[in-house]
Amino acid sequence: MPESEYPLVRGRNPNPDELALGWAAGADEETDRPVHQLKGVSQEHRATHFYVVGASGSGKTKFLETLAEQDIKNGSGFGIIDAHGDLTEDLKGYLYLLKKSEEDFLRERVILIDPTDPASTTCFNPLEKTEGITPAGIASELVEVFKKIWKDAWGARMEDLLKNTLIALIENDLTLSELPLFLADFNFRKFVLEKVEHPICRQYFERYNTLAPHTRNEWIESTLNKVNAFLSDDNVRQMFVSPKSTFNLRDVMDDQKILLVKLDRGHLKGNADLLGALLLAKLQMAAFSRTDIPPSKRVPFYLYIDEFQNFATESFAQTLAEARKYKLSLILAHQNLAQLLPSLRASILSNCGLQAYFRISRDDSNVLAKESLSSIYNDPPGWEWYIRQLQELPHRACVVKNKIEGGVIAISTLDLPAPHEAADMDEEEFRAEVAASEIGGSYLRPREDVETEYKMRRKELLRNAEAESFRERKVC
The missing domain is CATH 3.40.50.300 (P-loop containing nucleotide triphosphate hydrolases)
Structure with a gap:
C-alpha cells in the first residue's frame, strides 16, 4: 500500500491521548476519492x-x-x-x-x-527488597526466572536450594555475587543464617549443614556452575555486586x-x-x-x-x-x-x-485470521484470500x-527517519x-569504582564471618 497511490489526508492528528499507528486507505467524506487516513x-x-x-x-x-x-x-x-x-x-x-x-x-x-x-x-540488585513484597515472595519470582533460563538443568533440588538461598541473601541485603560464597563457605553461610528470620529457610540449611561434604557438593554443583557462568563476564558481574541499585x-x-x-x-x-x-x-x-x-x-x-x-x-x-x-x-x-x-x-x-x-507464516495466519476476522471463516474464497494477505504483507x-x-x-x-538523518549529520x-x-x-558509576568497592566489601564480609566463627570457637 505505497503512499504514492493516494493523496495524503491527515484528517485528525492524534493528540497526547491518542497514538498514531500509520496510514490506512480510505475515502474522502466529501469527494469519495481514495485517500490515506492517519489511524490512531x-x-x-x-x-x-x-x-x-x-x-x-x-x-x-x-x-x-x-x-x-x-x-x-x-x-x-x-x-x-x-x-x-x-x-x-x-x-x-x-x-x-x-x-x-x-x-x-x-x-x-x-x-x-x-x-x-x-x-x-548501572548497578542492579534483583535481591533488593521491594515495598509490600516479602523476601520469600521476591525469591519465588526470581526462582521462576532461573527456572525458565536454566530449564535444561532444572529439578526440585535446584529449586529448593535456590529459593532458600535467595531468601537468606535477601534478608541480609546481599547480592547475587555472594551466592557462590554462601553455598561454598561454611563460616560465611553460618554468619548469614544467624540473621535469617524465615523459619523454613533456617530449617532447610540446618538439614543441609548435616550432609556429608561430598553430598553437599553434589547438591550445589549444578547451581554453582550456572551462577558462576553468569557472573564470569566482568561487565555483567559488576552490575550485580552492589547491594543498592x-x-x-x-x-x-x-x-x-x-x-x-x-x-x-x-x-x-x-x-x-x-x-x-x-x-x-x-x-x-x-x-x-x-x-x-x-x-x-x-x-x-x-x-x-x-x-x-x-x-x-x-x-x-x-x-x-x-x-x-x-x-x-x-x-x-x-x-x-x-x-x-x-x-x-x-x-x-x-x-x-x-x-x-x-x-507471518501460513501456520500463524491460520491462527491469527480466526483471531482477527473469524466472520469470514465460513467463506472459503474470502478466508483463503485473507490468509494469503497475511503471508504476503x-x-x-x-x-x-x-x-x-x-x-x-x-x-x-x-x-520515521533515522535520528542522524533527522539531524542532517553523519551517523558517526x-x-x-x-x-x-x-x-x-x-x-551510572565508573566500573573501576564499583570493582574497588566490591573487593573491599567482600573482604569485610569474610572478615566478619571469620570473627564470628572465632568468637564461637573461643566460647566453646
Whole structure:
C-alpha cells in the first residue's frame, strides 16, 4: 500500500491521548476519492496491552520505534527491553534530538542499562527488597526466572536450594555475587543464617549443614556452575555486586521516567536472556507494589519488550491479566507463535486488546485470521484470500485488530527517519554527540569504582564471618 497511490489526508492528528499507528486507505467524506487516513489508538485502549508479531525484517521493530518516539514527545513514562540493541541506539538519538534543550532531562530522567559499556555501569540488585513484597515472595519470582533460563538443568533440588538461598541473601541485603560464597563457605553461610528470620529457610540449611561434604557438593554443583557462568563476564558481574541499585524501578514508573535496556545478544550471549528476565521480574514486582496508592493516582507506564518470549516466565500470563489495574501497559513483540508455550499464547490472544500482524507464516495466519476476522471463516474464497494477505504483507505493512472497538484495518506504518538523518549529520558524528550528552549519566558509576568497592566489601564480609566463627570457637 505505497503512499504514492493516494493523496495524503491527515484528517485528525492524534493528540497526547491518542497514538498514531500509520496510514490506512480510505475515502474522502466529501469527494469519495481514495485517500490515506492517519489511524490512531487511544491511550485508554493501550492499557489493554499491544501484541505485535511478524517475521524478521517485516518492519515490526521500526513500528515499535515510531510508537516510543511519540511517547517521548507526549511525556509518557516507558521502558524498552531491547533484545538486540539497534532499537535502543535509535531511541537514544530521538531522545537527544527532542530533549537536549531541557536541562538535565537526559541525565536525570533517562536510565540506560548497557552491560557492554566498557567504562560505566548501572548497578542492579534483583535481591533488593521491594515495598509490600516479602523476601520469600521476591525469591519465588526470581526462582521462576532461573527456572525458565536454566530449564535444561532444572529439578526440585535446584529449586529448593535456590529459593532458600535467595531468601537468606535477601534478608541480609546481599547480592547475587555472594551466592557462590554462601553455598561454598561454611563460616560465611553460618554468619548469614544467624540473621535469617524465615523459619523454613533456617530449617532447610540446618538439614543441609548435616550432609556429608561430598553430598553437599553434589547438591550445589549444578547451581554453582550456572551462577558462576553468569557472573564470569566482568561487565555483567559488576552490575550485580552492589547491594543498592542505582535506580528504583517503582520511581521510574511513578515519575514517568524512561528506561532503556540494551541487551546486545551478540556480546552478551545467553546472559542477555537472564538479565532481561531478572529486570522484567523486578518491573512486575514494582508494578504490583502500586497497591499502596489509589488507582486514580497510578500514572500509566508503557513497557516495550522485543523478543519477549526470551524473558517471560510462567507467571507472565498472570501479569498480562492483572497489570492493567496497576497502569502497566505492555507492548510485546516477537516473530512467530511457535516461540510461545500454549498457555502463554492463549493468555496473550485473550488479554491483548490491540494486536498487529506483520508478515507471518501460513501456520500463524491460520491462527491469527480466526483471531482477527473469524466472520469470514465460513467463506472459503474470502478466508483463503485473507490468509494469503497475511503471508504476503509488504515491508512495514500490518493488519491491526482492536478488540475493544471491533474491526480490523490494514495500515502502512509511519515513516520515521533515522535520528542522524533527522539531524542532517553523519551517523558517526551524531552518535559521538549523543554519547557526549551522557544519557542516563546520573545512574551510572565508573566500573573501576564499583570493582574497588566490591573487593573491599567482600573482604569485610569474610572478615566478619571469620570473627564470628572465632568468637564461637573461643566460647566453646
